[in-house]
Amino acid sequence: MSTRTLISPAQLARPRGKVLYWTVFTLVVGGFTLTFLGPLYWLISSGFKDAQEVIRTPPTLVPETFEPGNYQQAWDVMDLAELLGNTLYYAFGALAFQLVLDVAAAYSLSKLRPMFGKAILGMMLATLMIPATVLVVPQYLTVLDVPIVERNLLNTPWAIWLPSVTNAFNIFLLKRFFDSIPQELLDAASMDGASPMRILWSIVLPVSRPILGVVSIFAVVGVWKDFLWPLLTLPDPAKQTLNVGIYSLSNGVPVNVLIAALTIASLPTLLIFLIFQRNIMSGLTAGGLKG
């Protein structure tokens, strides 16, 4: 691929070009750091300040008072251990459901080619066209009283896990990847007597690790970031996620403690991002646009 962009290398090589390049570069790097890292720095550092210092103007750049106790207090008062545990439980449960059911479905649609497979895929993709918020009300009513089995899923993890499977975008991504695995490879295994399950486990999954990684990260982050759905389906404070729990407790705690709680709630996804940023970036561009 050519590395040639808008500005020609010749222009850049001139002294004036060099000066301009480095000026703009410094401004952009400085500006971006301030805009995107600045608020985060403020969040983390304010978590260490005492109640008076947090609301002092002008704000202090380096905390003068150092109270790591805020983090301890946030952890205890807001029951963050419980909220964090709940969120992890919902996120990894949703991940397990999506990995098992969505991968199986995509494998079936891509390689086993069942009758009406195209129609089923079409109906799945059609859900991407319906604005998600329009479906919140009927989905909520379904959770209140699931048809046929007549169960109320309110305040149960099923209310998070089962709807998370209906991710047509994931199925589409997985199917597209499976489509690119040569059919001859699977036919050969089938001739040797391997069952479809065995083929999925021993051939398809091992070569699909990159796409499985991307889907997994987005599945976990999706549950972690969700707000409206858990707000509606998990009204019991003992069952809430970090997002909803912190929101409902936000008016009753001192500012510095709340800020410490926000920092704790942000850390897991930030860490996921810093560790897996390569996979996340490639997933964003390989998957193209999110529907």
Added chain:
Amino acid sequence: MSAPSLTPSKAGHSRRHTPRETPRTTSGGSFAKSLRRNLTAHGFLIGAVLCFALFSWYPMVREFFLAFQKTEGGEVTWVGLDNLATVFNDPAFWQAWRNTLLFTLLALAFGFAVPFVVAIVINEFHHGKGYLRLLVYLPVMLPPVASVLLFKYLYDPGYGLLNELLGFLGLPEQQWLQDADLSMLSVVLASTWMNMGGAALIYLAALQGIPGELYEAAELDGAGLFRKIWHVTIPQTRLILSLMLLMQVIATMQVFVEPFLLTGGAGPEGSTTTVVYLIYQYAFNFNDYGAAAALGLLLLVLLAGFSAAYVKLSRAEDE
């Protein structure tokens, strides 16, 4: 779009472990064979299909029926267009649409243009690209409660950093979220900060696919920086740009979380009441599912055109 790269050679190992047995399908005709094949295939599908049926397809149908029904004390009655009339006669109805439209326009002005400019600038640099990409995407990973409450502090009229900044520049302080004229803009600014990362990275990927010779050719024709952007960059990324535009219209028309968390939903004088917030209110504050569904259906009809255009364009992109 880069195609997934595969190394299927590794898969060959698995054959070693495969027990040799005679294929089970030798007995029976082709009908039995095809039946068995279909049963297995549908067995793999059934879990996902059941979830879709319960949480996507059934709710879709139900949304439509709800819009024309009234539910009172478990009693369901068909009320025709009554729900639509309720929604239309609500004084908040037009205000919610005006606010939503204002949010969409402002969000497009910032959320559509800014990431594109950012991507163009980052793409020109020969250093620090990874760092800048990381910075822009960072807020996308934050839980919304964290980023929204963070902005609530930045906007605070007492000790907020934004007013500090204005004061430093010699500008008058503002009541960001408490001023009915400013509240929606404040919501848009926070929303742009939170969400622009994804768009910027997609644009960046698209920019990297532009052949450099096109810029060289434009230079030979004497094109300056802006003419190169106008005649090369934009036409070359036209498809992605239009897809993102459609997608952002669809997404921003459904805005809920940002105003809900920043201003409690309605905002000063109802200045941040959006259509989806109104749906939320009907359903979960007034228990009027019929009115909520009717309003939802209106939103659906309005966005259906954008969705259809999006699907058509993304097909074109796939080919």
